[in-house]
Amino acid sequence: MNYARPEMLVSTEWVDQHQFDPHVVIVEVDVDTQAYEEGHIPGSLAWNWQKELCDTVRRDVIGKAELEKLLGDSGISNDTTIVLYGDNNNWFAAWALWQLKMYGHQDVRFMNGGRKKWLAEGRVLTKEVRKPEPATYKAADRDESIRSYLNEVQQAMRSNDYVMVDVRSNDEYTGKILSPAGLAETCQRGGHIPGAINIPWAQACNEDGTFKSREELETLYQSKGIAPDKNVIAYCRIGERSSHTWFVLKYLLGYDTVTNYDGSWTEWGNLVGAPVEKELAPNAVKQMA
Amino acid sequence: MIKAEDYFEEVRELDGIPVRITVYKISGEFHCHIFNADAGATIARCSAGDRETALQVALQKAAKRLHRSIIR
Numbered sequence: 401m402n403y404a405r406p407e408m409l410v411s412t413e414w415v416d417q418h419q420f421d422p423h424v425v426i427v428e429v430d431v432d433t434q435a436y437e438e439g440h441i442p443g444s445l446a447w448n449w450q451k452e453l454c455d456t457v458r459r460d461v462i463g464k465a466e467l468e469k470l471l472g473d474s475g476i477s478n479d480t481t482i483v484l485y486g487d488n489n490n491w492f493a494a495w496a497l498w499q500l501k502m503y504g505h506q507d508v509r510f511m512n513g514g515r516k517k518w519l520a521e522g523r524v525l526t527k528e529v530r531k532p533e534p535a536t537y538k539a540a541d542r543d544e545s546i547r548s549y550l551n552e553v554q555q556a557m558r559s560n561d562y563v564m565v566d567v568r569s570n571d572e573y574t575g576k577i578l579s580p581a582g583l584a585e586t587c588q589r590g591g592h593i594p595g596a597i598n599i600p601w602a603q604a605c606n607e608d609g610t611f612k613s614r615e616e617l618e619t620l621y622q623s624k625g626i627a628p629d630k631n632v633i634a635y636c637r638i639g640e641r642s643s644h645t646w647f648v649l650k651y652l653l654g655y656d657t658v659t660n661y662d663g664s665w666t667e668w669g670n671l672v673g674a675p676v677e678k679e680l681a682p683n684a685v686k687q688m689a
Numbered sequence: 690m691i692k693a694e695d696y697f698e699e700v701r702e703l704d705g706i707p708v709r710i711t712v713y714k715i716s717g718e719f720h721c722h723i724f725n726a727d728a729g730a731t732i733a734r735c736s737a738g739d740r741e742t743a744l745q746v747a748l749q750k751a752a753k754r755l756h757r758s759i760i761r
Contacts, residue, residue, distance in 0.1 A: 432722060432731040439691055439715040487722075488729040519693035519713055526691065527716070569727035581706045581725040582732035582754045600727055641728055 402614050404654025408647075409512040409611070410483055412521055418483075419443045425476050425532070428515065429453070429486040429493045439525035441485070441518060445474050445532065449492045449640075453499060461499050461542075461662070468537045471505075475532030478505070485511035485518070489605040494644035498660055502547065504540030510647075513609040520608065546646070548633045548661040553668070556633055557595055557675075563630045565621070566592045567601035567645045568637055568665065575678040578669075579637060586637070587669030591676035593635070597624050598680070601641040604648045617653055628655045635661040635668075691716045695740070700726055703748065704755050708732070712744055721747040 401409065410418075418424045419442050426444040428436050436446035447453060452470055453462055462470070476482060482505065486493035490510050500508045511518070519525075548556075556562035571577045575590025592598065603620055606612055612620070626632055632649055634642035639662025646660040668674055693713040700709050707726035712719060721743040723733040733750035737743040 431724075431729060432734060434734070435722070438718075438720050438736070439693065488724060491729060516698075516711075520696045520698075522692045522694065522696075524690055524692055525715060580728045580730055581708075582751070582757075583725070583730055602727065602729065636728075 403611075403652040404614075405651040408509050408651045410509050411512055412518050412523060415441060415483060415485070415511050415518075416523060421481075423479075424481045424483060425474060426483045426485070426511075427474065427493075427496070429484060429496045430515065431486070431488050431492050435487055435515065437527070439527055442524060442526040442528070443530055444485075445530060447474075447496060449495055453492075453496055461502065461547075464503065464539050464542065467499070467503050468539050471537040471539075472535050473532070475535050476537055477535040478538060480507070480535075482508040483511055484508065485514045487515045489516075489602055489609050489644070490514040491601075491644055492640060494647050495640040498546070498643035498646060502542050502544070504543060512611060516609040546650075546659055548635075548659040550661075550663055550667060550671075552659075553593065553633060553635070553661050553663075556631070557593060561631055562633060563626055564593055564596040564633045564635065564661075565626050565642075565645060566596040566598050566636070566665075567634055567641050568592075568598070569600055570598060572637065572665070573598040574680065575676075586666045589669045589676055591669070591678040592665075593668055594675050594677045596635070596677075597626060599624055599626065599645070601636065601644045604645065611648065611652060614652060617648060621649065621653065628653065630657075632658040633661050634658065635664040637665045638662070639664045703751055706755050708751060708755075710744070710747075712740060714740070719743040723747050723751040 428446045433448050484493040573592045578585045578590050634645040636642040642660050649655040649658040696713045698711045709724045712721045719740045720736045732754050733747045735743045735747040
């Protein structure tokens, strides 16, 4: 692997060999929060993204004290190697990783290919839930430099120093639908932030759930103007899909300045008076500025 | 020792909407998950003692849920 930070990924074989390593804690984070109960990697824990990885009252990421408790209860200390994996190309595992990086955890990695690859390879599973020995975890103050808020996005929309990548489906980007099929409608309008370029997040992955090669990823993003010399802002509907793209750009391609706008379309699409584009042509606003 | 067996995955259209279907067996139980093809969120699931029941029940649930979703 010639990724910018290859150590951020471990293989299913590596996990097989380290599943009972006392310095390693394996955590499953799924879109489908019941999947873990069907069977999971022996020794792994599960975090529920709906209950444990967000502040649903403030609509915010998990608070520092709550994160310290979650990690401590999971037997994780500051020098633990955390290996995250999940269903659907590690989608919500990426949401967890982004937050762990915000709070300064040094060694957190993905199992490349996630739950799908582990299952498809017929590797050993268990239904037993491990009871970890509690540990003490001290989180750093939140690093907001990997996150974008609304005001930054509003400025970025008119700046040539920034590019925005909308990682939702093409139908969401063009406003044909307000939310993915089968999910509740959560915004007033369809479309995208003016100037944003559409590259659906899962295009970064192969059919087996692993990440595409560095060369393929460079072609995917740079051919559409998502270049490493720009400040890149990724967004989706609620910030989870874009945390996956944030990971790809930051750690697999080594972009210096890339952020996740987790307010995403459910914030922008509900703003009074905010400009919205529906057509495919990017950069219309920047060309006018 | 348990493991997933007979792992199967395909993308097909359900009421004109592309969905990804996975079916596998763990410990004698078949698990079927149906995700919208993009973004990949779960829209239906079913576990049953045989593959056909798991698949058909999950498909019925998915069709019902997709029917309620709004497309403009």
